[in-house]
Amino acid sequence: MTTSTTGTTTSTTAGAEATSARPATTTLRGITWEHPRGFDCQVAAAAAYERLTGVRVVWEQRSLQAFADAPLDDLTARYDLLVIDHPHVPLAAAHGLLAPLDGHGHDEALAALAGTSVGAGHASYAHGGHQYGLATDSAAQVAVRRPDLLADRPEGWDEVLDLAAEGRVLWPAKPIDAWSSLCTLAANRGTPVGATPGTFLDDEDAAPVLDLLHRLAERVPGWCLEANPIEVAEALSGGRPDADPRWAYAPLAYGYTNYGRPGFRPHRLRYEDIPAGPRGVAGSQLGGAGVAVSARASDPDAARAYALWVASPQVQAGVYYDAGGQPGYAPAWDDDRLNADSWDFFRGTRRTLEQAWVRPRTAGFIELQDTVSPWVTATLRGELDDATLLRRAGEAAARLLVPDETPEGGTT
Structure with a gap:
């Protein structure tokens, strides 16, 4: 898909075609995190998308801390689109909280995005053979x-x-x-x-x-x-x-x-x-953020179409970046204008991103992270000794870092 940042269409893909005939009354609700990199870029992109398609996406924001550790079950009940941290995907998939993006007419576009992933960004939103999100924001x-x-x-x-x-x-x-x-x-x-x-x-x-x-x-x-x-x-x-x-x-x-x-x-x-x-x-x-669709979305097809559109190269390197976003895919990372504007942020960190470590893909990892994180800082403060940290963390890992037994879900 090619668009200008004013929403004028020069060519279309399945994402825009899927929404071009939708009535202007279609409204989706999205939740992201509180920073220009997380919120302003989505608001600007949504405005361009509404001009292009008539579909409205209303974004709300939550704190950075809530982004890191807030449970998704409540959010997926209230929002159609979610900007999430990729370690949530295994647990969300196991409980059927997110709608797969594949198998709904976008597989060619998904394959193209996979081919332009920065490191493991795109793959980190896949689980159990399904793609549950798009790495619209890459970071480590x-x-x-x-x-x-x-x-x-x-x-x-x-x-x-x-x-x-x-x-x-x-x-x-x-x-x-x-x-x-x-x-x-x-x-x-x-x-x-x-x-x-x-x-x-x-x-x-x-x-x-x-x-x-x-x-x-x-x-x-x-x-x-x-x-x-x-x-x-x-x-x-x-x-x-x-x-x-x-x-x-x-x-x-x-x-x-x-x-x-x-x-x-x-x-x-x-x-x-x-x-x-x-x-x-x-x-x-590996950190970053990705856009995902709730399994309980009011209009899953419209939500999927927006997600594919906001991840497209022209949008990522255009309205999304210009409004404060941090693109997630290689065409934007290779863009000369974006690198000149950001003091070579993308080229300067690319080696680190390409070789980043992906956290274990088990449903219990988020709970392990939330449990052990305070102990790490407490150890650095001298409130715990190293041996106690390692013993406690080992006990938590034995309980939580085990192969998932819950069958993977996900509304299709």
Whole structure:
């Protein structure tokens, strides 16, 4: 499908054709997360889509924390379209909460999107032979630097720790982000969390990961243990009133193109590949967001058509990006205009994204993540010792990281 950002059609695909004859009274409700990258882009895209098709999509937003851990059963009962985190897919599929996108006249378009996936982004929304979402937003833990304060990026972790000792490093380490960092560093060493069903990390494999996290936590400001990537980006870019002028770098933080764009904040940030570890820049925990259709959608066909449209290359590199979105597929990541506008965000982090680690595809993983995350930050604060963290996490993994027994559902 080719459209301009004003909604003028120059050619169509099955997604637009499926909706072109729909009455203007068709209204879908969508829920996404509270940030220009999550909300503004969908609102702008929906306005263009309504001009093109007559179908209205009304978007609402929830907090970043709710995006990470809010249950989907209530949301799928209230909304037609959902922007979700891919680890929710196995559990949602098992309980029939999401409608498969395949098998409804869009398989050719889905195959084309799969062929332009950035790393495992597209595949991370597939489960049990069905595609339950589209990777409209691709992200992983990457590094971020303020070039006017730090001319060259640290290549490895020894340089990062030296820089941190000078008071120049920030690191988002609230529970979900500290957990993400643990998972990234473990995967980078070739010993990912949950590599064997029912296990967390062996003590021997966990030791160097926890040692590095402790050393980093000791060298960053205390508020970092309560911070998320947005708060760190705000501090680095001058959006935080009490920012220390020494703060210049963060080694592990989910990337936001917004902070690389001119005029978004007082200072632009440059996002780059993570510091090299034993496996180079491989192993960063894959994040991002995807658009999915509720199994209880009021008009599943209309919802599927919108999802395919908003994931299309011209929309992703046009109205979606221009309104603050962070595209998920390779045509947008290769786009010269988008890279120039975002200070090479896409090319600068591509290696990390292409080699990112995908969390275990079991229904119990979300509960494991929610359970263990607070313990990781508590350990970094000195409230738990490493042995207690590993024992508790191992017990939780034995209960939750097991092959799914619930038959996979999903309305077809």
